[in-house]
């Protein structure tokens with residue numbers, strides 16, 4: 453039986469990957485920080501799909517924890533066939549902020565961990581079939597702050613890894629979702645009601661399309677037609693227009709964010725990030 457390792461597999465998009473992979477017969481290794489949520493997710497998935505679920509409580513901003521997850525991926529006795537680098541979180545720190553702690557934390561979780569775990573998977577899957585799915589964001593094509601910059605890194609990294617692994621049986625797919633209904637916005641302090649309703653997608657559709665595209669060997673996956681169209685415009689509009697749109701999105705979020713009133717002068721100077 454094949455085994456998939458999903459980071460951030462207890463909530464939102466990651467939990468939906470776990471659910472759909474379990475339904476198609478994969479055994480699972482779930483990685484997240486909260487051990488209680490990991491245990492209840494594992495229990496539910498085992499009860500619903502009858503598959504084996506292993507859990508690793510790890511904070512992917514911690515280098516020792518990332519190394520522990522990488523070692524699990526490279527455990528040749530219990531091979532991982534599919535890696536989903538999904539864990540991530542929004543943050544609202546200005547690029548010019550003197551304190552770069554939040555930037556370093558975000559980079560460690562959304563870029564460094566993706567690099568280390570992706571490399572571990574590529575080595576472990578060498579000489580056999582394997583799949584690496586990285587969750588980026590449509591913000592890859594925007595200029596909406598540090599989160600967008602991190603996700604642009606994930607997209608470029610994934611395409612480069614696909615090039616590096618050309619001629620092997622390891623597929624790499626990077627997924628660029630638009631807005632998805634998960635806990636992400638609440639955790640990032642972004643009010644969902646500030647976003648137009650028609651733009652929302654559900655994790656079920658995002659994951660179904662991502663898995664389909666990965667099976668087809670597609671390297672860049674933008675789930676749902678409406679976001680493919682928006683992605684096309686973001687890639688083909690003049691850069692100045694993209695920056696103007698990005699400024700509009702960022703300032704709209706600043707006005708809408710509840711943390712503006714709670715966060716004082718510093719946060720009101722920050723640009724809010726969307727997913």
Ligand SMILES: NC(=O)c1ccc[n+]([C@@H]2O[C@H](COP(=O)([O-])OP(=O)(O)OC[C@H]3O[C@@H](n4cnc5c(N)ncnc54)[C@H](OP(=O)(O)O)[C@@H]3O)[C@@H](O)[C@H]2O)c1
Nearest residue numbers: 460462463464465484485486512540631632634635636727
């Ligand atoms: N929702 C959107 O609109 C949207 C759009 C585009 C892209 N994305 C991306 O999709 C991915 C999943 O987001 P989501 O919307 O599903 O968010 P979510 O519902 O908040 O879930 C995040 C998951 O990641 C885990 N996680 C967060 N920080 C972690 C850390 N430091 N170490 C280990 N695990 C960590 C969380 O569990 P613990 O808290 O227990 O660690 C949770 O399982 C992220 O990369 C996000 O940037 C989201």
